[in-house]
Amino acid sequence: MTIELNGTSAEVLNEEPLVIKNLKNWHHIHSYGGLGKFFHGLRKRKLLATRCTNAECQEKRLWLPPRCQCPDCWHDMEWVEAPTVATIYTHSTVLYPGAPFRASIPCPLISVEIEGVCTKMMSYLKEGKPEIGMPVRAVFNTEALTNTILDLAWVPQ
Amino acid sequence: MIRFGPKNLRIPKFERPVYMVAGGLTDYRKRYPEKSSSELCMEAFRMAVEENDLKVTAEEVRRSVNWCVYSQFADHFGDQLLAASKIHDYLGFDPLGNIEVKTGGATGGSSVLAAAQAVASGYASCVPVVGWERMDEVSTKVGNSYIASAACKDFESELGWMYASYYALMARRYQYENKVPRETLARIACKNHEYACYSPYSQNPGKYTIEDVLNNDMVSDPLSFLECCVMSVGAAVLILADEETAYSLCDHPVRITAICGGTHTLRTADRRPMPILLLPNETEETYRDYFKGQRTEWPGFSSFLASRMAAYLAYNMAGIKDPIEDFDLLETHDAFTISDVQTYEDIGLRPYGRGREFIESGDAYFEGRLPTNLSGGLIGTMHAVGATGIWQLVELMWQLQGKWDKFHADPERWARYGKKKPEEFRSLQVPNAKRACAISHAGTGSHVTVTVLEKA
Structure with missing residues (x-):
């Protein structure tokens, strides 16, 4: 007999041992929460970082990637515009990316040092050959937005 | 600056000694369609209880167990949430309690830590730690993206979907600061590939020269393929016990100090x-x-x-x-x-x-x-x-x-x-x-x- 089932039958990849192919095709809904402000900032060619507003906080660092709350005192932070120039702290060129990668390869990943920022954000170099210590400036993808961190890249100054 | 408070660096201590009494492995392969994850765990478990010169029968070990710890990194890979429950049942330990531990690549170490804490505190006296991973259900490229899901999804993963690249950023900086010759790094790869030649469990044995490693293709510079770990399918089991149980099961347990x-x-x-x-x-x-x-x-x-x-x-x-x-x-x-x-x-x-x-x-x-x-x-x-x-x-x-x-x-x-x-x-x-x-x-x-x- 045939049992009527929805969808196509699974493809058999191997009979002995039996291996079948399950199809998965759906979307994940990625919520940025309070961090959405950072991605809105990229659309306006701004790098938005956060700083703690608690007068008692011992650190009051400028964070980029931003955090909505301070890891040192757990108080809310305020949004501040960070400089859009930086120097390359380290780099590596991706040649064999994982499946969903959207940028073109080879893709030079870079970590950047920005004055006043306590972190070394990961990003990528849009043009040129990366060198440690190289001064770079931020460029923004403002058309055909991905609304991901790929909308921020850097080029040599 | 990270500043420690007076208790942040307290040295841990066990309330009572903790011992390892038996271990079991499978061999490790890139693909292992012949055996399900449950079967792989069973195979490693049977090696632990049957081949470690225990003084008691496998059945007596089963009767000694009173808590289990399960160790699997990524539900993505196995495409089975609560896989630990299936494996716990498959090993015949229902209705004893269990816990599954997840800390990325350190999941195995953290699982043994959790089991040791259980024994050291007196919560349990005999605890199998059962670990496995099944990484062959997706292509290597998708597998790499699954692993990269263990980077920050908001600010990192999109940048390559490739963990080797995130290590490579550290590697480049380490090289800049410390200037280790590529030959020295290649020696590590040669050494470990060679020692794998003497292991029946190994997936990627090989006798390579330093030149082979230096001329190997880059995954993400400065890391070449021969300098990166493998992606595997397989299982491992370790049985922990308190002192009394350990010596009732075997003559030469090893102590976790x-x-x-x-x-x-x-x-x-x-x-x-x-x-x-x-x-x-x-x-x-x-x-x-x-x-x-x-x-x-x-x-x-x-x-x-x-x-x-x-x-x-x-x-x-x-x-x-x-x-x-x-x-x-x-x-x-x-x-x-x-x-x-x-x-x-x-x-x-x-x-x-x-x-x-x-x-x-x-x-x-x-x-x-x-x-x-x-x-x-x-x-x-x-x-x-x-x-x-x-x-x-x-x-x-x-x-x-x-x-x-x-x-x-x-x-x-x-x-x-x-x-x-x-x-x-x-x-x-x-x-x-x-x-x-x-x-x-x-x-x-x-x-x-x-x-x-x-x-x-």
């Missing part, structure tokens, strides 16, 4: 400078001239604070004064060659900036002062992630029990996995080994456990 964990930010980007946390074999004087040239801060991208934290706690807990002198064997989490050199420094085998000397001096070899990754490591033998930290400890336990040959040299064991024992076989049993150390490591150093084992 310390197992401690440290962490650091998942995003490497967020690592802030702090003063170097000193190990017992270091003083302020050790680092009087450290910050010069390209080195401006610690831990930066050159060092794993999580490894240093875990080593600091474990060494103080176990009374380790000098790791090179005090340990007879070491298993590191050699996910990549450079991260291995970084780890040598983090765990005090050499001061920061001088990790290369551990390889260059010959210390790390079978003949050296502290033979390291005689198992073949993650580069040569396996990285079935949830099993990895457990497999390292099983290998060390067998070494300390003098059973390395039993579990590696018997041609029948090779035949069990469809392999032929190589003609140029070497025994890697370290004679009279008394104390050993294992490092289990996740993320770009997000979680690390350091375990100290001692022949009882």
Whole structure:
């Protein structure tokens, strides 16, 4: 007999041992929460970082990637515009990316040092050959937005 | 700056001693369609209870168990949430309690830590730790993206979907600050691939020359394929017990004198400078001239604070004064060659900036002062992630029990996995080994456990 089932039958990849192919095709809904402000900032060619507003906080660092709350005192932070120039702290060129990668390869990943920022954000170099210590400036993808961190890249100054 | 409060660095202690009594493995393969994850765990479990010279029957072991810990890195890979429940049932342990532990690449080490805590506190007296990973349901490219889901999804994963690249950023900076010759890194790859040739369990054995490694294709510069760990399918089991149970099950249990964990930010980007946390074999004087040239801060991208934290706690807990002198064997989490050199420094085998000397001096070899990754490591033998930290400890336990040959040299064991024992076989049993150390490591150093084992 045939049992009527929805969808196509699974493809058999191997009979002995039996291996079948399950199809998965759906979307994940990625919520940025309070961090959405950072991605809105990229659309306006701004790098938005956060700083703690608690007068008692011992650190009051400028964070980029931003955090909505301070890891040192757990108080809310305020949004501040960070400089859009930086120097390359380290780099590596991706040649064999994982499946969903959207940028073109080879893709030079870079970590950047920005004055006043306590972190070394990961990003990528849009043009040129990366060198440690190289001064770079931020460029923004403002058309055909991905609304991901790929909308921020850097080029040599 | 990271500032510690007075209790933050409290040295952990066990309320009562914890022992390892038996271990079991499967072989490790890139693809393993012949056996389900449950069957792989069963196979490793049966090896543990049937082949470790226990004084009791397998049935008596079953009747001794009162708590279980399960170790699997990624539900994505197995495409089965609550897989631990299936495996717990498959092994016949229902309705005993269990817990599943997840800390990325360090899942195995953290699972043993959880089991040791259960035994040490008196919560349980006999605890199997069962680890596995099934990484063959997707292509390597999708597998890499699954692993990269263990980077920050908001600010990192989209940048390559490739964990090797995130390590490579650290590697490049380490090279800039410390200028390790590529040849030295290649020696680590050659060593671990070679030791894997003497393991019937290994997935990626091979005798390579330094030239082979130097001429190998880059995954993400400066890391080549032969310098990166494998993606595996397989399982590992370790049974822990309190003193009374341990000696009722076997004559020569191995004692866990310390197992401690440290962490650091998942995003490497967020690592802030702090003063170097000193190990017992270091003083302020050790680092009087450290910050010069390209080195401006610690831990930066050159060092794993999580490894240093875990080593600091474990060494103080176990009374380790000098790791090179005090340990007879070491298993590191050699996910990549450079991260291995970084780890040598983090765990005090050499001061920061001088990790290369551990390889260059010959210390790390079978003949050296502290033979390291005689198992073949993650580069040569396996990285079935949830099993990895457990497999390292099983290998060390067998070494300390003098059973390395039993579990590696018997041609029948090779035949069990469809392999032929190589003609140029070497025994890697370290004679009279008394104390050993294992490092289990996740993320770009997000979680690390350091375990100290001692022949009882």
